[in-house]
Amino acid sequence: MEAALSHLITQIKPVSPAWLARAKERLDSLTKPRGSLGRLEELAARYVGIREELLPPMNKKRVVVFAADHGVVAEGVSAYPPEVTYQMVYNFLQGGAAINVLARHVEAEVEVVDIGVNHDFADNIGLIRSKVAYGSRNLAQEPALSREEAVRAVWVGVERAEEAVSEGVDALAAGDMGIGNTTPATALAAVFTGRPVAAVTGRGTGIDDVALRRKVGVINRALSLHRPDPHDPLGALAAVGGLEIAGIAGLILAAAAARRPVLLDGLIATAGALVAARLAPAVIDYLIAAHRSVEPGHQIMLDTLGLSPLVNLQMHLGEGTGAVLGLGLLEAGVRVYREMATFNEAGVSEV
Amino acid sequence: MEAALSHLITQIKPVSPAWLARAKERLDSLTKPRGSLGRLEELAARYVGIREELLPPMNKKRVVVFAADHGVVAEGVSAYPPEVTYQMVYNFLQGGAAINVLARHVEAEVEVVDIGVNHDFADNIGLIRSKVAYGSRNLAQEPALSREEAVRAVWVGVERAEEAVSEGVDALAAGDMGIGNTTPATALAAVFTGRPVAAVTGRGTGIDDVALRRKVGVINRALSLHRPDPHDPLGALAAVGGLEIAGIAGLILAAAAARRPVLLDGLIATAGALVAARLAPAVIDYLIAAHRSVEPGHQIMLDTLGLSPLVNLQMHLGEGTGAVLGLGLLEAGVRVYREMATFNEAGVSEV
Numbered sequence: 001m002e003a004a005l006s007h008l009i010t011q012i013k014p015v016s017p018a019w020l021a022r023a024k025e026r027l028d029s030l031t032k033p034r035g036s037l038g039r040l041e042e043l044a045a046r047y048v049g050i051r052e053e054l055l056p057p058m059n060k061k062r063v064v065v066f067a068a069d070h071g072v073v074a075e076g077v078s079a080y081p082p083e084v085t086y087q088m089v090y091n092f093l094q095g096g097a098a099i100n101v102l103a104r105h106v107e108a109e110v111e112v113v114d115i116g117v118n119h120d121f122a123d124n125i126g127l128i129r130s131k132v133a134y135g136s137r138n139l140a141q142e143p144a145l146s147r148e149e150a151v152r153a154v155w156v157g158v159e160r161a162e163e164a165v166s167e168g169v170d171a172l173a174a175g176d177m178g179i180g181n182t183t184p185a186t187a188l189a190a191v192f193t194g195r196p197v198a199a200v201t202g203r204g205t206g207i208d209d210v211a212l213r214r215k216v217g218v219i220n221r222a223l224s225l226h227r228p229d230p231h232d233p234l235g236a237l238a239a240v241g242g243l244e245i246a247g248i249a250g251l252i253l254a255a256a257a258a259r260r261p262v263l264l265d266g267l268i269a270t271a272g273a274l275v276a277a278r279l280a281p282a283v284i285d286y287l288i289a290a291h292r293s294v295e296p297g298h299q300i301m302l303d304t305l306g307l308s309p310l311v312n313l314q315m316h317l318g319e320g321t322g323a324v325l326g327l328g329l330l331e332a333g334v335r336v337y338r339e340m341a342t343f344n345e346a347g348v349s350e351v
Numbered sequence: 352m353e354a355a356l357s358h359l360i361t362q363i364k365p366v367s368p369a370w371l372a373r374a375k376e377r378l379d380s381l382t383k384p385r386g387s388l389g390r391l392e393e394l395a396a397r398y399v400g401i402r403e404e405l406l407p408p409m410n411k412k413r414v415v416v417f418a419a420d421h422g423v424v425a426e427g428v429s430a431y432p433p434e435v436t437y438q439m440v441y442n443f444l445q446g447g448a449a450i451n452v453l454a455r456h457v458e459a460e461v462e463v464v465d466i467g468v469n470h471d472f473a474d475n476i477g478l479i480r481s482k483v484a485y486g487s488r489n490l491a492q493e494p495a496l497s498r499e500e501a502v503r504a505v506w507v508g509v510e511r512a513e514e515a516v517s518e519g520v521d522a523l524a525a526g527d528m529g530i531g532n533t534t535p536a537t538a539l540a541a542v543f544t545g546r547p548v549a550a551v552t553g554r555g556t557g558i559d560d561v562a563l564r565r566k567v568g569v570i571n572r573a574l575s576l577h578r579p580d581p582h583d584p585l586g587a588l589a590a591v592g593g594l595e596i597a598g599i600a601g602l603i604l605a606a607a608a609a610r611r612p613v614l615l616d617g618l619i620a621t622a623g624a625l626v627a628a629r630l631a632p633a634v635i636d637y638l639i640a641a642h643r644s645v646e647p648g649h650q651i652m653l654d655t656l657g658l659s660p661l662v663n664l665q666m667h668l669g670e671g672t673g674a675v676l677g678l679g680l681l682e683a684g685v686r687v688y689r690e691m692a693t694f695n696e697a698g699v700s701e702v
Contacts, residue, residue, distance in 0.1 A: 031442055032449050033430070033556040037672065038645070038665030079384070079702050087699040091382055096692025098383050104690075105683045205384040206702070294389070311662045313680075314389030321388065328679065329664075332456045339455075341447025348438040351430050351557070 001151050002234070005279075008158060011257040015049040015285040023048035023337065030340040031348045039310060043288065043333030047171075050261050050286055056170070058334040061108035061327045063173035063320040064160045064251055065092060065099060066244035068116030069135030070180035071144065072222075077215045078180045079206045085179045086119035092177070092319075093125050099175055099319035106328035108173065111164075115156050116178075116243030130156040136184070136242050139222045143239045144184060150238035150246050157250025157272075165258040172255050173290070173327050174248045175320020176268040179205075182295065185271035187219045187240035189297040191228045192274040193304045200297030202267075202316075233278035241275070248272025253279065256286040263330065265323035266293030266316060270301045277305055290326025291315060352502050353585070356630075359509060362608040366400040366636040374399035374688070381691040382699050390661060394639065394684030398522075401612050401637055407521070409685040412459035412678045414524035414671040415511045415602055416443060416450060417595035419467030420486030421531035422495065423573075428566045429531045430557045436530045437470035443528070443670075444476050450526055450670035457679035459524065462515075466507050467529075467594030481507040487535070487593050490573045494590045495535060501589035501597050508601025508623075516609040523606050524641070524678050526671020527595045527619040530556075533646065536622035538570045538591035540648040542579045543625040544655045551648030553618075553667075584629035592626070599623025604630065607637040614681065616674035617644030617667060621652045628656055641677025642666060 023045035028034050035041060048056060067089050073082045091097045092112045095104075103110045113128040114121060118135040121127055132153045136144035145153070164172055182204035189200040197219045203212055219240075228236035237246055249272040255262045256276075264270050264287055276283045289302050292309035294316035302309060310329055315322050343350045374396035379385050386392060399407060418440050424433045442448045443463045446455075454461045464479040465472060469486040472478055483504045487495035496504070515523055533555035540551040548570045554563055570591075579587035588597055600623040606613045607627075615621050615638055627634045640653050643660035645667035653660060661680055666673050694701045 036668035091697040096697050101690045317387035336452050339452045346442040346447050
């Protein structure tokens with residue numbers, strides 16, 4: 001399966017400046033001062049470049065929420081008990097979670113993927129069943145995943161993107177659910193940004209100072225134990241990552257190969273993006289940082305990727321909640337680009 | 352009419368902390384870590400406080416775009432010729448402008464008000480006809496408006512808000528069109544923030560360095576000539592303001608009196624907000640700063656009002672374009688508040 005992944009990676013091409021220029025030309029013909037819609041114009045141009053079409057459609061948007069558990073919760077790194085992961089999966093499937101509401105608001109579909117939840121779900125509940133394992137192992141004591149598990153989980157994400165594209169999805173958002181998952185995401189942040197663990201570690205869903213110190217200690221211990229190599233992203237992902245992070249990395253790789261943008265959410269999705277970008281740097285052209293999370297590591301990770309978040313609304317929920325707000329802004333930019341009248345069409349004097 | 356305005360102002364009451372607390376209680380019962388939706392939660396609580404209902408509706412949103420011309424364009428302060436004001440009004444009515452596209456995107460209605468355009472519009476084109484004058488006079492040489500014109504224009508805004516509320520509008524956004532209008536807005540910014548003209552003056556739709564220096568000179572001359580008094584907001588509005596700015600001030604006053612939020616756009620709308628807040632400080636509780644404009648005076652004006660913009664997307668178009676994006680975010684917050692499941696309902700373990 002690593003060979004299939006290598007093949008997929010060869011299909012990812014950078015976005016061409018010629019398409020960005022073509023988009024800018026149209027944007028400058030529309031009835032507004034040049035550049036006056038700021039980042040909405042940037043999003044529109046980026047989307048045209050990604051799609052390589054002069055008037056690309058924006059009909060179908062989807063957030064893929066990968067859910068998994070984490071053995072590291074045994075170390076007391078989370079404010080919530082681990083059963084919340086599967087309880088929230090049921091909440092997603094019933095439409096009652098924040099991601100459901102915000103996805104309805106921006107008219108995006110929600111797909112929920114069991115990539116590694118420590119629970120046997122009931123049948124026929126609308127869940128995508130792609131369980132690689134019943135959660136990761138405790139990364140403070142042993143590798144979170146085997147390399148083979150990590151690659152299988154990446155491939156689950158590849159399949160989600162490929163199915164989305166075959167179903168006509170124009171833009172994807174990456175979401176996550178997994179009690180404890182800011183710990184592996186932060187460990188990967190330290191590996192790929194090279195910053196000290198304490199500088200990138202935050203409170204996740206709301207731990208206190210004592211638990212925060214414990215979390216930093218756990219991550220430092222894991223890094224000493226496994227010595228993950230940033231130049232072996234799959235190895236690092238296996239050592240200190242998690243199944244939903246792997247799924248997000250795969251989603252990004254396959255979306256980029258199929259020329260579709262992926263809106264990043266916060267810490268977890270951006271950890272997946274770091275893995276994907278180490279495997280295939282050109283994926284960065286397909287990534288849009290939707291928001292800046294409250295988590296201190298997030299901005300550092302975005303800086304490493306060279307991405308600037310669209311909004312900072314002091315959010316830190318995960319699930320893809322920030323990413324779907326970004327889907328709404330992306331669509332706003334694309335609609336401006338597609339639907340506004342030109343100076344000629346509207347009979348408005350140009351400068 | 353100034354007496355009617357004084358009466359309206361007596362009806363504006365601050366938002367009650369008790370309602371904000373009630374909203375927060377519900378927010379904390381929803382299936383998410385407390386406060387994890389950041390400013391979306393703040394918007395929801397604010398809206399509950401404004402409406403004084405535990406589950407207030409959010410069905411109808413409207414942006415009111417006030418259009419007017421400005422005699423000060425004779426001084427060469429704008430990159431665009433003045434006929435663009437009426438040309439853009441036609442563009443709004445045909446649905447081809449940025450505000451139309453973005454309003455469609457967030458499902459808000461667009462109302463276009465001729466409050467002072469230097470043009471006789473065709474009949475039956477869907478325009479609200481409330482022309483107070485064929486534009487303001489050149490504020491560098493004489494008062495822009497008579498006090499009576501300023502008050503009549505404020506009252507036009509009052510009527511737009513009252514009609515909106517009677518038609519079931521839940522949230523309003525303030526928009527503007529008027530070639531040359533960053534000059535009066537900046538003059539009012541200087542008056543009400545007390546900052547030097549050069550510190551609050553920007554490039555509007557895109558003037559060069561020479562025109563920027565000219566614009567600073569024109570505003571300084573006008574302030575020396577009229578010596579507008581910040582403690583007489585209607586006098587200052589008349590001396591160095593404009594008709595659309597007056598309309599926005601009136602919209603805000605009447606919206607606050609009727610307990611409806613107003614999303615502010617950029618420099619022009621915020622100049623109207625400064626006038627309204629000087630007349631009735633409690634209106635600030637009803638104002639939501641949707642975005643931070645590229646105009647350097649804008650953040651300074653927002654600081655004076657004690658408002659923090661929701662997003663910074665490097666926009667500087669006006670028309671209400673930033674404000675309608677804010678309407679979308681407000682609705683997102685209200686929907687989260689109304690539609691999310693509680694921990695109890697979803698059977699999710701609480702901390």
